[in-house]
Amino acid sequence: MDTPSWPERDSDHLLVTGEQMAALEQQLFASGLPVEALMEKAALAVHKAIQADWGDHLARHGALVLVGPGHNGGDGLVIARELQLAGIATAIWSPFEHHKPLTEAHLRHALWLGIPRLQQPPDPSDPALWIDALFGIGQTRPLGQPLASLLTARQQHQPAALVAVDVPSGLDDSSGMPLGKAWARAAATYTIGLIKQGLVQDPALATVGRLRRVELGLTPSLLAQLEHGTPLGLAMADTRRAPQPGLAxxxxxxxxxxxxxxxxxxxxxxxxxxxxxxxxxxxxxxxxxxxxxxxxxxxxxxxxxxxxxxxxxxxxxxxxxxxxxxxxxxxxxxxxxxxxxxxxxxxxxxxxxxxxxxxxxxxxxxxxxxxxxxxxxxxxxxxxxxxxxxxxxxxxxxxxxxxxxxxxxxxxxxxxxxxxxxxxxxxxxxxLKGARSVIASPAGHCWQLLEAAPAxxxxxxxxxxxxxxxxxxxxxxxxxxSGDGVWLAAAALAHAAAGVACASRGSGGASPEAVAAALMRPNSESTHESTHSQ
Incomplete structure (x- = not known):
């Protein structure tokens, strides 16, 4: 009997490295899509999500966008522009003298709009929402100064008022490990297009905060070009479509x-x-x-x-x-x-x-x-x-x-x-059990749980x-x-979903007996909406 294909290899489930994501973007550019158009689309989607999640905070305290030298910084400047136009008190800070041409153009426009550019490192106790648009994917080196000290101080003074665009600064987007002794700790991360593998690894969970995937409109034909072994993420909502044995x-x-x-x-x-x-x-x-x-x-x-x-x-x-x-x-x-x-x-x-x-x-x-x-x-x-x-x-x-x-x-x-x-x-x-368990088959298939409850x-x-x-x-x-890994992955997800459902009743809710009981009625107790896509 054929092995079920689950979940779909689509934008909601594929987990990619930063290198894979960059390759997909290059294919879009080669097809004729202007870099400017993709940046605008991505940044507008991130802005919309941030505005929806942080509207009250932004209205009270405003925003500070940390701008990097590359296109992640360009995304941040588009976000700054939209916040300014929406009447949000917005400022920008960039510790870099030189920026890529497109980012530099957005910087000039931001200044023309009257968005102030800080000349000195910002006060880490500033209550404004900090938007980390420094590096994004492809980071390979530890953060230098003054960024390292600034982000460490920010965590000490305002730990719940920083969000990241695509990938928090100082984090490896494949392994989820910090690249040095300092990194941005985000209350939320708005990753663009596809979820980056590093964002859902156990070492990164405290750094990433709440993970939101922002839709980029990648076509099925483009996604089909990803390698056979590209991992698939499993969220609680996937229990509803999990494969069933189909007994007579x-x-x-x-x-x-x-x-x-x-x-x-x-x-x-x-x-x-x-x-x-x-x-x-x-x-x-x-x-x-x-x-x-x-x-x-x-x-x-x-x-x-x-x-x-x-x-x-x-x-x-x-x-x-x-x-x-x-x-x-x-x-x-x-x-x-x-x-x-x-x-x-x-x-x-x-x-x-x-x-x-x-x-x-x-x-x-x-x-x-x-x-x-x-x-x-x-x-x-x-x-x-x-x-x-x-x-x-x-x-x-x-x-x-x-x-x-x-x-x-x-x-x-x-x-x-x-x-x-x-x-x-x-x-x-x-x-391989962990906060975000991984399931792998000898044939190269791989799945990873995207959600769990610490309790x-x-x-x-x-x-x-x-x-x-x-x-x-x-x-x-x-x-x-057959005994294919898809059945093991489905069982692991159902168990995790039962744990989440039981833990939602209180810190003592997820006892082994309660989780076993919840597994007997998974459709009613073990599913909830995922927050990994928008």
Missing amino acids: AAAGKYERGRLLVIAGSQAYRGAGHLALLGASASGLGSLAAAMAAPLAEALWQLLPHVVLQRRLACSPGGSLLLADLTAADLERRDAVLLGPGLGLLEPEDLSGPPAVAERQAWERLQAFAGLLVLDADGLNRIQVPWLQGRRGPTWITPHRGELARLWPDLAERPALDAARRAAADSGAMVL AARAGLGDVLAGYAAGRGAMALAAGH
């Missing part, structure tokens, strides 16, 4: 996905229960568990619909042993989840005959033809060659620390790049996510789909 109307429980969850131990008693809650929320037909014997005794009381497939022993330290897992336990399963709450084994746990049985269990898992989802200590007990030897589809759900243990050379790489490289090296679909970063939610993703994957395979 007459499908019985064994045709709606069969999942075995191997999770929980004496050391981590709750993780298995939470993973099973997440799996239950997925809607699959048949759910079974292999877990530590002490936990298994209470399973029927907590989750009576879950079949106890196997009681497993634990090590002296309380970690789960897999030695008793048999080939029959894996038969007729669409998917297996391994990892939440397993615990780690000591060297003495892996000696003698039990070690042979443990190794054989791992060999059975490696040969398992269905989908294998590895999370938490399921990842911490393996090495990359084991993943490379897997026969069936594999999903892994590491956080940065778990990824770094498997791939030390990726520890400092940006999340998009790290996830892509890990997927290519292992042959597995990778969900949803809580212990136990990863277990719910692993169970939910495994359940959705089992359903996809039961319906004849």
Whole structure:
């Protein structure tokens, strides 16, 4: 069965580097569109958005536009012109003697209109809305003086009164990392045309503020020229169009996905229960568990619909042993989840005959033809060659620390790049968890979540996510789909949306149990409008 294409490769979803965006602009110029026309269109759209968002502040305190030497500065001068003409008290400041010709022309016109140009660096405590139009895309060097000191002081004195045009100054537009020790911290960033990858990376979130994409009218034929692996951003609204397995109307429980969850131990008693809650929320037909014997005794009381497939022993330290897992336990399963709450084994746990049985269990898992989802200590007990030897589809759900243990050379790489490289090296679909999680496939497809709730970063939610993703994957395979990354991306987005919905009720709202409950009714509880386009 064909893999669903989701979301669309359009302006709302494509995430590009500054270099890619500049190349698209050059194609527009080569087609005959004047540079002046594109600048005017972009700047007018940004002005409209700023006026809509900051109208009251502008009316009370006015605006100061920080003007750079290039076309980002030209955008800022068009914005300054429009604010002045709208009756907003507006001033400009540029620490540069020379500007590109088009920017210089806009500067002359701004002065002709009577917009004052400050001759000295502005007062960082000035209540006016500062509009950062200094550099935009393509920044490669740390900020020099007096900009570095000025923007640092601005953050100290007026942290909520600066917005950025396209990209905050001092920020790498691909990695989201600061280029030096100082950078502009924006309350809002109005990025032009397409979202720049760096703006949605975890290190940039406090710098970018509220992200708004300003429409530039890029045509589908132009966007089609972007590379195959250009990442796609996923906002909460995309849950409404997320792919569904498409199970037959007459499908019985064994045709709606069969999942075995191997999770929980004496050391981590709750993780298995939470993973099973997440799996239950997925809607699959048949759910079974292999877990530590002490936990298994209470399973029927907590989750009576879950079949106890196997009681497993634990090590002296309380970690789960897999030695008793048999080939029959894996038969007729669409998917297996391994990892939440397993615990780690000591060297003495892996000696003698039990070690042979443990190794054989791992060999059975490696040969398992269905989908294998590895999370938490399921990842911490393996090495990359084991993943490379897997026969069936594999999903892994590491956080940065778990990824770094498997791939030390990726520890400092940006999340998009790290996830892509890990997927290519292992042959597995990778969900790299973070504030803005990344999903990557060995074929080069990549997705990134654009929204999340800080209050949803809580212990136990990863277990719910692993169970939910495994359940959705089992359903996809039961319906004849492959274990492609689009299903993992859809599960990650649904989980994030449920977290956002629960967190909106209060700081304690996003408990693992509440998120699992919200996942059972995603259409009503897990969607809201995205703010990433206008």
